[in-house]
Amino acid sequence: MKLEISRVVQGCRLGTLTGLGKTGQHSLETPGCLLYTRCASVPHLTQDTLHTLTNLPAVTQVTLATLAEHQEVLEEFKEGARTFAGLHDTVVYCSLHDPAAPSPPGYTTNKTVSVWGSGGRTELTVARFMALQAAVRPDWYQNMADGETGQENTSRKRVRKAVDRTLSHLDECLLLHQKMPELRGAQVWGVVEGGDVREERVRSARETAKRPVAGFVLDGFQSGAMGDDLRTQLLTATTAELPHDKPRLVQGVGRPDEVIACVEAGVDLFESFFPYQVTERGCALCFSFSMETDPEQAVLDSDKEKTIPEDVVQENGSDGGGDGPGKMTRFEMHLRDKRYREDFRPLVSGCPCYCCRHHQRAYVHHLLVTNELLAGVLLMLHNTAHYLGFFRALRRALAQNRLPDLKQQLLQCHQGH
Amino acid sequence: MAAPCGPDVIPGAGQERDTNEMCSKKAASLAPLALRIVAECPVTKARACDLTLPHCVVDTPVFMPVGTQGTLKGITVDQLEDLNCQICLGNTYHLGTRPGPELIDKANGLHGFMGWKRNLLTDSGGFQMVSLVELSEVTEEGVKFCSPYDGKEILLTPEQSIHIQNSLGSDIMMQLDDVVSSTVTGPRVEEAMHRSIRWLDRCIVANKNPDKQNLFAIIQGGLNPELRKACLEEMTKRDVPGFAIGGLSGGEEKDDFWKMVTLSTDYLPRCKPRYLMGVGYAVDLVVCVALGCDMFDCVFPTRTARFGSALVPWGSLQLKTKQFAKDFQPIDADCQCPTCRRHTRAYLHALLKCNTAGMHHVTVHNISYQLTLMRSVRQSIIEKRFPQFVKSFMKRMFPSSDQYPRWAVEALASVNITLD
Ligand SMILES: [Zn+2]
Ligand SMILES: [Zn+2]
Numbered sequence: 001m002k003l004e005i006s007r008v009v010q011g012c013r014l015g016t017l018t019g020l021g022k023t024g025q026h027s028l029e030t031p032g033c034l035l036y037t038r039c040a041s042v043p044h045l046t047q048d049t050l051h052t053l054t055n056l057p058a059v060t061q062v063t064l065a066t067l068a069e070h071q072e073v074l075e076e077f078k079e080g081a082r083t084f085a086g087l088h089d090t091v092v093y094c095s096l097h098d099p100a101a102p103s104p105p106g107y108t109t110n111k112t113v114s115v116w117g118s119g120g121r122t123e124l125t126v127a128r129f130m131a132l133q134a135a136v137r138p139d140w141y142q143n144m145a146d147g148e149t150g151q152e153n154t155s156r157k158r159v160r161k162a163v164d165r166t167l168s169h170l171d172e173c174l175l176l177h178q179k180m181p182e183l184r185g186a187q188v189w190g191v192v193e194g195g196d197v198r199e200e201r202v203r204s205a206r207e208t209a210k211r212p213v214a215g216f217v218l219d220g221f222q223s224g225a226m227g228d229d230l231r232t233q234l235l236t237a238t239t240a241e242l243p244h245d246k247p248r249l250v251q252g253v254g255r256p257d258e259v260i261a262c263v264e265a266g267v268d269l270f271e272s273f274f275p276y277q278v279t280e281r282g283c284a285l286c287f288s289f290s291m292e293t294d295p296e297q298a299v300l301d302s303d304k305e306k307t308i309p310e311d312v313v314q315e316n317g318s319d320g321g322g323d324g325p326g327k328m329t330r331f332e333m334h335l336r337d338k339r340y341r342e343d344f345r346p347l348v349s350g351c352p353c354y355c356c357r358h359h360q361r362a363y364v365h366h367l368l369v370t371n372e373l374l375a376g377v378l379l380m381l382h383n384t385a386h387y388l389g390f391f392r393a394l395r396r397a398l399a400q401n402r403l404p405d406l407k408q409q410l411l412q413c414h415q416g417h
Numbered sequence: 418m419a420a421p422c423g424p425d426v427i428p429g430a431g432q433e434r435d436t437n438e439m440c441s442k443k444a445a446s447l448a449p450l451a452l453r454i455v456a457e458c459p460v461t462k463a464r465a466c467d468l469t470l471p472h473c474v475v476d477t478p479v480f481m482p483v484g485t486q487g488t489l490k491g492i493t494v495d496q497l498e499d500l501n502c503q504i505c506l507g508n509t510y511h512l513g514t515r516p517g518p519e520l521i522d523k524a525n526g527l528h529g530f531m532g533w534k535r536n537l538l539t540d541s542g543g544f545q546m547v548s549l550v551e552l553s554e555v556t557e558e559g560v561k562f563c564s565p566y567d568g569k570e571i572l573l574t575p576e577q578s579i580h581i582q583n584s585l586g587s588d589i590m591m592q593l594d595d596v597v598s599s600t601v602t603g604p605r606v607e608e609a610m611h612r613s614i615r616w617l618d619r620c621i622v623a624n625k626n627p628d629k630q631n632l633f634a635i636i637q638g639g640l641n642p643e644l645r646k647a648c649l650e651e652m653t654k655r656d657v658p659g660f661a662i663g664g665l666s667g668g669e670e671k672d673d674f675w676k677m678v679t680l681s682t683d684y685l686p687r688c689k690p691r692y693l694m695g696v697g698y699a700v701d702l703v704v705c706v707a708l709g710c711d712m713f714d715c716v717f718p719t720r721t722a723r724f725g726s727a728l729v730p731w732g733s734l735q736l737k738t739k740q741f742a743k744d745f746q747p748i749d750a751d752c753q754c755p756t757c758r759r760h761t762r763a764y765l766h767a768l769l770k771c772n773t774a775g776m777h778h779v780t781v782h783n784i785s786y787q788l789t790l791m792r793s794v795r796q797s798i799i800e801k802r803f804p805q806f807v808k809s810f811m812k813r814m815f816p817s818s819d820q821y822p823r824w825a826v827e828a829l830a831s832v833n834i835t836l837d
């Protein structure tokens with residue numbers, strides 16, 4: 001794997017990860033995102049429906065949270081999660097947690113972390129963690145990490161302990177990695193912790209960078225964990241300590257505006273759980289990112305939601321955490337709303353996704369109010385397509401020195417123009 | 418190959434009267450439907466036809482998947498087309514309530530609303546009312562019931578049912594019939610039969626699009642052969658493009674069920690399609706094809722898929738059970754569906770726990786199973802080996818011949834297939 005940075009604009013890195021996969025046949029452009037899955041399949045989608053989308057990311061994220069309970073099965077299967085799940089030719093990255101289903105706190109010890117799947121909690125030691133990786137056989141995986149620093153008022157001492165534990169887990173993982181033939185050719189990504197303590201962030205980054213890792217996973221920056229300014233400061237301080245030639249993936253950040261803020265702080269990669277969360281709350285991404293000012297675009301903008309319906313905000317609670325679909329953002333429209341009952345336009349005009357080519361808002365609205373399964377399928381297709389389109393636009397903006405235009409467009413979206 | 422509705426003699430089991438007489442009459446004068454009989458089994462009453470409907474030709478015998486609310490359980494219309502589905506169902510009761518006929522009208526009918534380019538059949542809405550809504554009352558005017566959505570009292574008349582179905586724009590509409598449970602006996606059955614005939618006449622008059630939409634009559638009469646015959650006699654006098662056999666598959670004894678089916682096909686005109694409502698288990702399909710039925714529908718294959726039950730030639734697999742956790746074979750090694758070509762039972766077992774894609778995979782397989790079964794049935798009829806097909810089908814489905822259901826053995830014997 002090689003990261004070629006073609007351009008750095010005000011902290012933003014435009015580049016390409018090349019030579020990915022066992023034979024080096026794949027590449028991934030940055031800033032970019034991975035393909036989100038549950039139990040190694042994109043939620044709601046069969047391979048046939050998924051592949052109505054073009055330009056899918058070359059890397060698929062699978063999670064131990066959804067695979068741990070199938071360890072015995074995977075061990076007997078012997079060929080790893082990619083083949084087990086009948087995935088297409090893709091690079092597989094295995095993370096510890098499911099970014100759309102954060103684990104409850106209070107289950108981390110000196111020697112163990114816990115993941116939560118459909119069958120409940122699985123407690124992992126480093127040995128068990130590595131045995132699982134051997135069964136999953138990913139191309140990339142993150143080391144086991146103590147990420148339990150997200151709560152408010154986490155003490156400095158606890159943060160220090162998380163950094164220490166994570167480094168020791170990393171060393172153990174790297175040691176075991178050498179001994180496991182199943183993981184030959186796979187690469188370890190080092191997890192950087194440090195909560196909201198700048199010195200700990202710097203220490204975690206420096207120490208992790210000393211180890212033979214392929215890339216860095218920046219943990220503890222998920223939406224809601226801290227204010228935007230603090231996140232930017234901490235991310236900037238962290239990435240300053242990391243080598244330029246290795247990719248940085250931030251966990252738990254999905255909103256387009258937050259994605260841009262992280263890119264400006266030196267982040268290259270994101271998970272794509274955000275379109276899934278939007279789907280689960282019956283919404284469709286509709287923010288505009290084309291940076292064109294043609295009349296058609298103006299029409300598109302005027303379709304945008306003026307306000308978020310009150311009931312949606314209440315219904316979804318206030319913190320956006322847990323397994324629930326979280327809070328609605330300004331980047332989406334609430335298709336369950338009755339204003340779409342007779343709206344015969346596509347979700348987003350000009351969108352090339354299967355849903356927008358074949359169906360109308362009124363139909364998706366109908367599927368949502370009647371609780372039909374096809375709603376999830378169509379929304380997942382559209383939201384994924386839209387999100388991937390946003391990342392393409394982001395890279396284009398960086399290439400053309402037009403990031404301010406793109407940011408302006410997202411800001412207008414905030415203000416409901 | 419037989420010509421459509423020619424004067425040729427019908428082979429097969431004991432016709433009580435000459436159906437050619439009816440066939441020599443023109444099939445419903447203006448109906449947008451043509452039935453070409455491709456082959457008739459020389460032993461049984463089975464037949465293979467090309468049924469031309471407004472949106473495409475349907476190869477019969479055909480199983481029609483049910484898309485209750487204008488969608489087929491998580492399957493896209495493209496997936497359905499790829500499985501070679503030529504016709505599916507929509508439910509008038511559900512669609513008439515949500516989103517309502519006016520909206521669907523604006524969306525260019527149900528075809529436009531759901532983006533489906535092939536044929537659609539809609540039911541009358543009456544059956545759902547009787548089965549879903551406890552507080553329903555039948556009068557000569559129509560079916561009265563309380564809306565489960567807002568509690569308002571609604572009256573569904575034959576005219577209203579056809580009005581909604583005209584808005585939906587289905588290729589085949591069903592008459593509103595007076596449905597009584599097949600286990601009810603006595604004067605109520607006779608009343609329902611006569612009323613269904615009167616309602617058929619009202620439906621025929623109410624149809625605004627006889628040149629675009631086919632209206633099918635529904636034969637009633639419960640489990641009483643005399644009432645069935647009387648209903649058949651009356652309804653076949655009407656100029657309708659097709660007939661359904663109704664009032665069955667509602668919990669009656671299978672012995673009664675197949676006798677009513679075979680009696681109905683004996684009296685139905687040869688040149689019009691015969692639709693057996695609510696039948697979809699593989700054994701029932703094969704037997705009822707032998708008894709002369711062309712079209713079938715059932716929610717079972719798609720409903721059962723959502724519980725992780727996959728249909729196979731030897732029964733079904735409950736994929737959620739532990740025994741499949743480490744089973745690395747496809748659902749059915751001979752199945753050519755997208756699910757079986759890519760996934761193992763073990764992966765589906767795992768996926769069903771946390772991702773709706775698991776259900777979609779099984780739904781795709783089950784629809785494929787039903788459609789493939791009917792294609793094989795059709796091919797065997799065309800190649801004049803339908804009786805052999807039935808025998809090997811039964812052998813595969815049951816571990817031994819003493820487990821064959823008695824009703825199936827008797828029904829098949831009545832059309833000259835002796836199972837060994
Ligand atoms: Zn779209
Ligand atoms: Zn299959």
